[in-house]
Amino acid sequence: MNPKTDEQALKKYLRGYFILFGVQVLGIGLVVGAHQAHMPGMTIGATMALLVASVFGGFILHQVGRKSALNATFLITAFLLMMLMLLTLVAFYDKPLGTIR
Amino acid sequence: MEAVAHAAPHHHTGGHGHEHHHHDPGFWRTYVFSTDHKVVGIQYGVTALLFMLLGFSLMMLMRWSIAYPGQVIPVVGPLLENIFGTDMAARGIMSADLYNSFGAMHGTIMVFLAVVPLATGAFGNYVMPLQIGAPDMAFPRLNMASYHLYFWGGLVLLASFFLPGGSAKSGWTSYSPLATFADGHLINGQTFWIMGMALLITSSLLGSVNIITTIIQMRAPGLTWMRLPFFVWAQFVTAFLLLLAFPPLEAAAFMQLSDNLFGSSVFLPTGLVINGQPAAVSGGGNPLLWQHLFWFLAHPEVYVLILPAMGIVGEIIANNTRKPLWGYKTLVYAVFALGFLSFIVWAHHMYLTGMGTSISTFFQTTTMLISIPSVIILTCLLMSLWGGSIRFNTPMLFALAFLPMFAVGGLTGLPLGFSFSDMHLHDTYYVIAHFHYVVAPGTIFALFAGVYFWFPKATGRMMNEFWGRVHFWLSLIFMNALFLPMFQQGMAGMLRRMYNGGATYAATDTEVGLPASILHLNVNISHAAWFLGIAQIPFIINFFWSIRHGQKVTSDNPWHATTLDWQTPTPPPHGNFIGEVAVHRGPYDYSLPGQQSDFAPQNKA
């Protein structure tokens, strides 16, 4: 890749990056604001939105150099992470009948 | 990466003298701080074999305590007293504490310091880049770092033997709260165990990143994915298991470290009582959390142990039957399925922790599912033998023995995968027999096969065939004499991890317990273990003797193999291949009709 030729693409990439930055700043403002206003549901919702925005924004930005091998790796990782968190939690709540805590 | 930065100026100056200078880096850079994947592989191999001998020696001592509890250990007893002190081995008698610390370290050493480094570190490093036609690993310096981290992790674990109170004693599983309270000292064997494991995990992380990157990026032109030798596929999936399964254990290890050093309660429940006293901790933690995070690693780890072994067996069977592997694509898909499923079966180690029925059912189902790809792989390897004109040399004997031995280990695992039968068998010698059949006459036989098979490539000399066969037959006999009776003991209800081999629970006239016939098996098993130790002497001598005095190979390809690892000079020089490598055919073109020779190397147009 010649640094000079894809200057245009770079500019576009940076623009995307600044948009993501703006979204993150807004998102954090929203999360903290909701927390200060004692709206727990809103805090959780805003946090989720912020996370999704960060992950997907980052994902789309890094598509520049990303190829199928890596996408597959990340799908597997995401799946395993879900499994780790979900199954431990289900195992925790799934008590045999008559268990006393 | 770094090597390029150094090599680039050489190209600009263009002098051959510079190149030569680059190739003669002196003793330290050649043997200790080498970045050459072959040297790193041999470093891994020799270190791991030594650790394996150590792990086995610990077990031979423990077998004395099991067979003859409370009796002075002959020959080495006084030595143990000198090394470990009178608390641990008074008058040369193994104490329960010493037994526990040996037991924990036997497991840790065998899994993390011997078998995995040998399978992925040694064979993965030495053979895999050769098989894909690469000049080296993708990150040579990282490769060196991962060996050194492994080595230091091993030293930390070894050093823990000499701490006051001895090494970790809570089993290789290090379950909390036992692991936190097993020792009174603040800096104790468990702390060292965690530190050592952190180094080992980092090492395997760097190693697996390196292996995957190398396979993705450095395949020779024409070596498409479905032309990769089966061994490379096995390494690829293994590296993914190491990459993704190890970190949760690292996280858990940090939290256990916090419990041990800072008095936190991540794994310590409310109302914990230690030695009749309420423990001075906040409580509120969850001991099962440790087990979840530990087995999230440790079950995939089982497949880390077995997959490279299957890869080695596949290579040797194809080569010595002079036939392509039967169902190559099926094998590849089965390895992937195995790797993937291995992540979601972990709680079948925890049926007795009060898990509910629905989650038990889930894990039973996935556990039964995972036997399907395992059986597919074994069937493909078995079918590959059909109609072949088999060469029975030492590597092939070991590879052939792998098949029934692994089958015994695998099939005896099914009753452990069902929660109802596991209730009875859990934590008995049945479990010990099951997983040792998978790992000892299974994986370790495959690793021996690999050592005999690739020895001529690495050294230019063959290992002695006669003594190889002696080693094989004696090992086979004593492995089975060692592990087969354990099934019987386990089914009779004999628990593992008892320093006196279950004598506590012996039947008496008035009490139901373990019958004398079952307890007497302990003596037979111990004898088998010691004879198995003696059976390794031919291998040890053969290995070191053959490096200098073995029969010289007459060609670069003594086994007439097709894969690229045999198309290099012997031993391969720095950079591996002379000239460009291009691949034109699949990995196992043996016995092609209408050809003069019975094999066609992958780089033959």
Place this chain on the structure above:
Amino acid sequence: MDIPYSATPRPDTGLYNAKVGMWLFLASEVMLFGGLFSAYVLLRAGSETGTWPHGLLKVWLGTLNTGVLITSSITVVMAWASLKLGNLAAFKKYMAATLICAAVFLGIKSTEYRDKFTHYEVWLTNGQRMTGHIEGSPWLWNTQTLAAKKIDKLAFLPDANHYALGPIAAAHGAEGAGQGGHFKVEIAVAEIKRLSAFTPAHSPYFAIYFTMTALHALHVLGGALVLAWFLGPGVGGWKKNPELFTNRVEVSGLFWHFVDLVWIVLFPTLYLF
């Protein structure tokens, strides 16, 4: 001997080696922090009512740190983009800004740690619980310290509110009670069942808080050291092989972004919920 594709991408995968390696490493890191995060979820789900502390961290400091960290991820991208455009001077400027952000982040984090080490909860034998400070702000005391120092009375400055029990009423012998919550109590050590600073030993919440944030801080520190290397001794790499140097800055930037992302998860989890 050259390692192929260390500077230029391999045509069929479209990637150079270090990029593959870094993404794989990050996948592993996801599982590392994922393990910790699932520990957090499980511990929280299993905690008894009134034992899970919240509201003990300063939200404004956390918000500030979040801002600092996402700003640093902008500057690291700008540093990489400057290299792409061949502007080494701008690279140095942006990289220095990134490092300053990292230092500010770690500085704020360490003052937060110090605050917790001098902030206490005390459980009395009569069942009363208070959070607050000990007069003189000693570090890291606990029940054993009181016995070791042979103290029999503790001058305690309670907070206005307890995280689980609400407003803390002025206890007996309080001086200046009713002055906006700023009062001092003398507690006889014999009445103290348990005393703990907000350290990992206080509760599983603080154990997981310190494990997660310390591990994250180590990542920030490690990342900052690598970035500092490109600015300092490693800058010569630009002259030798600009493409390789740019690639290295790019993968280090990837790591840096990951560290930011982890913080964006940690901040609401530990500070707000």
